[in-house]
Amino acid sequence: MNKSKWSEKQESTWKTKVGLAEMLKGGVIMDVVTPEHAKIAEDAGAAAVMALERVPADIRVAGGVARMSDPEMIIGIQKAVSIPVMAKCRIGHFVEAQILEALGVDFIDESEVLTPADDRFHVNKRNFKVPFVCGCRDLGEALRRIGEGAAMIRTKGEAGTGDVIEAVRHMRTLQDDMRRIKNLPIEELMTVAKEMGAPYELILEVAETGKLPVPNFSAGGVATPADAALMMHLGAESVFVGSGIFKSGDPVKRAQAIVQAVTFYNDPAKLAEISKNLGEPMTGIGMSQLKESDKLAGRGW
Amino acid sequence: MQGAFQKHLDMVKKIGAEGVEIRTSDDLDSIDGLIIPGGESTVIAKLLIKNDIMNPILERVKSGMGIFGTCAGMILLAKKAEESDQPLLNLMNITVKRNAYGRQQESFEASFKVKNFDEPFAGIFIRSPKITEFSKEVEILAEFEGVPILAKEGKLLACSFHPELTGDTRIHQLFLEMI
Secondary structure, three states: OOOOOHHHHOOHHHHHHHHHHHHOOOOEEEEEOOHHHHHHHHHHOOOEEEEOOOOHHHHHHHOOOOOOOOHHHHHHHHHHOOOOEEEEEEOOOHHHHHHHHHOOOOEEEEEOOOOOOOOOOOOOHHHOOOOEEEEEOOHHHHHHHHHHOOOEEEEOOOOOOOOOHHHHHHHHHHHHHHHHHHOOOHHHHHHHHHHHOOOHHHHHHHHHHOOOOOOEEEOOOOOOHHHHHHHHHOOOOOEEEOHHHHOOOOHHHHHHHHHHHHHOOOOHHHHHHHOOOOOOOOOOOOHHHOOHHHOOOOOOO | OOOOHHHHHHHHHHOOOOOOOOOOHHHHHHOOEEEEOOOOHHHHHHHHHHOOOHHHHHHHHHOOOEEEEEOHHHHHHEEEEEOOOOOOOOOEEEEEEOOOOOOHHHOEEEEEOEOOOOOOEEEEEOOOOEEEEEOOOOEEEEEEOOEEEEEEEOOEEEEOOOHHHOOOOHHHHHHHHHO
């Protein structure tokens, strides 16, 4: 086999980590805060659940420091469902990550939604058997996280707002960055790596393949089936939905509809059918009303 | 519909066959063989039922369509899934147990012998199901640690692991020859 690409030089656990991310493609990963929510999400067709103490919209309201969830709650959710269970640790908090690994979670999200524990460094994700997903706003950030060992990337969006504009911006930026480097002559790529703050070998791989070496999902602000379908069109391979489901008027219907929308994102007639009578979406906060200091996406280095 | 379908399509292309994504029952009309990918079997089953594809698949099987199920796809092919009440296609005389190899941290890569293959096959197991029982109509083509992991019955092929995540196309080739 051609071993010139960065991703082909990784050890075998890398394959099982990225493999699980592959299995989640075309699916929806839902934020849940109780075993009952987790069951509703599973029954609605979630491909995985994210176990959290509070959904991002409530984290915004509560303020203060947002940390890893109580292990008891995570265990309750693991018992309630058969689909993969993910959980969040704070950026750079490798002990929270170790605890989540000891609990046997299937994926760890080193997430900007929680209050960062380190203002310069992320967790060395290669030291873990459990795979990690991390957020990004552009290609440089995505490749830094993959270089640290992340097996899945999600564009950040702005969690807990119900406003999809940031998710769109981050996905478009990432895709534009990839299209751009694919067309650059090789002698320009080292400078691009320097400017983007990305590992050179990964820049070379993306320039060759035109895509990330791990699955690329979308997060942060998806509130409707149409939002989910929009992100799929823009290049997401799956969608994370946080507050959008359990902060809406009818979580069961909305969850089912978003699952359907990810499958039929390319079929407007079907989407029209899916989007009918879902009750109230989450109220949300428009990005223009959000203070700069309240934005979460800027967390991550 | 959901899962590693793109990886399977890449493999199908590699062995010189033509692949299409199946999302509605109309998509079934043009195909000779169906691959049900790894993913979450509960999700795939729900999508099959909600979008009325379950019965059309069963009808196509009656008229000779083959099915290759990997991981979640194998669960759907089975007649019975232990400790689970999820809907199944109920086609193959095997009983399976979901996530029997454990959670993600127990996922692994392993090499094993496959009947009629000269070289061993390196399979990737991710939260994989196990075949716990099978009847005599079923031919076991590979085992790992004494447990069957690749099984064939008529035009149906099922495996616990993920051949689509490797660079090795031999099992896809085998399915192509079956249909």
